[in-house]
Amino acid sequence: MSVVGIDLGGTKIMAGVLCEGVIKARVTVPTPEEGGQAVIEAMAQAARAAIEAAGVVVQAIGLGTPGPLDFKRGRIKFAPNIANFTDFPIVELLEQATGYKVYMENDANAAALAEHKLGAAQGAESTLYMTVSTGVGGGFVWGNKVLRGVNGQGGEIGHITMQPGGPLCGCGLDGCLEALATGPAMERMALASFKREMGTRELFALFQQGDPRASRIVLQAASWVGIALASLVKCYDPEVVVLGGGVALNAGPAYLDEVMRSYHRYMENWIIPPVHLAKLGSEAGLLGAALTAALEVGEA
Ligand SMILES: [Zn+2]
Known part of the structure; x- marks a missing residue:
């Protein structure tokens, strides 16, 4: 038996069937701008198309979605x-639209799960995952x-306070990691x-050419x-740290060197877990969504 993963993003919806650790029959559709029920319908259609293309019996759906x-x-x-998504009963509506049991996970947590089980931290007992792109997420x-966590806030590492009084963050507070380190x-x-x-x-091109302002x-x-x-x-004391996201993967080797220098400077006198670069790229969210369902139904 297999499960379907759905990765719901602000611009696109991806669905695919997880068979033996690999995503088969990937279907991508745009996320309807009107939000609400239209998004439910688009997800259900994508899931149905993926199931049909994979030609397998499916047990449940795993949904990765932005949160909280x-x-x-x-x-x-x-x-x-995503429009009209406030206190939105997404699980119930998607179950009604598809007829399958739906298990949901926060998208960053889903990506963390995927890197832990099938990606850069495969085989590790525990993994701390951080993605740095237009936001900072992790798990x-x-x-x-x-x-x-009790309230679904566990792993919201983009909003740890790094610099009280620093730049304002989208969450309304000042000096969050996300307000300091993202694109x-x-x-x-700049x-x-x-x-x-x-x-x-x-900016990264200038940085890689050694421009002093870009470098700073x-x-x-x-x-x-x-x-x-x-x-x-x-x-958390993880066995492995995984770092991913567009900024971390594209800013260049000198960026990563500086991440590691700071990391080691503030780990002095502690046991230092290795940092691996994320391996699954844009597939992580979809894989993690599917894994969420697979773990619930005992298929992973
Ligand atoms: Zn914040």
Whole structure:
């Protein structure tokens, strides 16, 4: 028996069938802008198409979704990137639309689970995962368990306070890791420094050419990531750390060197778990969603 994974994103929905650790019959559709029931219908259609293409019997659906989530009630509390998703009963509606039992997981937790079970941390007892891109997400996984916390807030590592009084974050607080180390955070600093709009692609290119202003911005962001990793490692004591996301994977070797320098500086006198780069790329969310269901029905 197999399970279906659905990865719900702000711009696209991906569905695929997990067979023996591999995603088969991948289907991608745009996320309907009107939100609500249209998103449910699009997810159900994508799942049906994937099941038909894979030609297998499916037991359940695993759904990876932006959050924060109310796991007890199967609801999305709010998702700023998807219209009309406030206190939205996504599990119940998707079960009605598909006829399958649905198990949901926060998208960053799902990616953490995928890297832990099938990716860069495969074989490890426990994994701390951090992704740095337009946001900072992550999760902590041990054995087959993902840390969700009592209120579904566990692993929200983008919002640990690094610099009280620092730049404002989308969550409304100041000085979060996400307000300091992401692509948009660096673009804000680049605008202030270069007096013009600059995307991360150009900023990273300048950084890799040794431009001093670009270097200061990118290295400072890298340093925040390293310090945050050191703090989190002391909280969770994982066997392996996995670092992924567009910033971490594209800023270049000098960025990663700085992450590691800061990480080691703030781990001095402690046992230092290895840091691996994420291996599953954009597939992590979909795989993790499917794994969430597979673990629930005893297929992984
Ligand atoms: Zn925040």
